[in-house]
Amino acid sequence: xxxxxxxxxxxxxxxxxxxxxxxxxxxxxxxxxxxxxxxxxxxxxxxxxxxxxxxxxxxxxxxxxxxxxxxxxxxxxxxxxxxxxxxxxxxxxxxxxxxxxxxxxxxxxxx
Numbered sequence: 001x002x003x004x005x006x007x008x009x010x011x012x013x014x015x016x017x018x019x020x021x022x023x024x025x026x027x028x029x030x031x032x033x034x035x036x037x038x039x040x041x042x043x044x045x046x047x048x049x050x051x052x053x054x055x056x057x058x059x060x061x062x063x064x065x066x067x068x069x070x071x072x073x074x075x076x077x078x079x080x081x082x083x084x085x086x087x088x089x090x091x092x093x094x095x096x097x098x099x100x101x102x103x104x105x106x107x108x109x110x111x
Contacts, residue, residue, distance in 0.1 A: 004023070004024035004025070004026075004027030004028055004029035005024060005029065006024070006029050006030070006033050006035055007035060007038070008020060008024055009021055009024035009025065009029045009031070009042060010035065010038060010040070010042050010045065012024065012042075012054070013042035013043070013045045013046045013049075013051065013054050013058065014045050014046075014049055015049075015051075016046075016049065016051035016053070016054055018053050018054060018057060021042075021054055021057060021058075022057065025057075025061050025062075030062075031043065031058050031061060031062050031063040032062070032063060032064045032067055034069070034070055038071065039069070039070040039071040040069045040070070040071040040072060041063070041064075041067055041069045041076075042054075042058055042063065043055060043058045043059065043063040043064075043065075043067070043069075043076050044069035044072060044074055044075075044076055044079045045069075046058060047076060047079040047080050047083060047085055047088060048072075048079055048083055050083065050085070052085075052087065052088075055076075055085075055088060059091070059095065063076075065077070065092050065095040065096065065097040066096070066097045066098060075097065075098075076088070076092055076097060077089065077092045077093070077097040077098070080092060
């Protein structure tokens with residue numbers, strides 16, 4: 001049984017509290033879990049809130065760069081784009097993140 005708490009981890013991602021986030025990840029909390037009351041991934045929450053250190057840490061410690069956040073219906077890549085986090089658009093693409101709802105003609109655009 002994990003001593004960490006997912007809701008605390010999520011709140012740390014929203015608040016930008018890196019030490020609390022690190023504690024809960026070290027205690028075994030899954031960074032990809034979406035609690036049924038919240039339905040948002042910590043990674044997408046950190047991107048929406050603009051907490052770059054948190055997003056980097058989550059990505060380095062198991063956060064799925066392609067997981068859709070149910071509340072927003074956004075992937076991390078879409079959240080980064082929507083909220084102007086260009087650094088993460090580039091990083092997420094390097095990590096292999098795909099945009100699942102791209103129109104069929106997207107592949108012909110220079111990226």
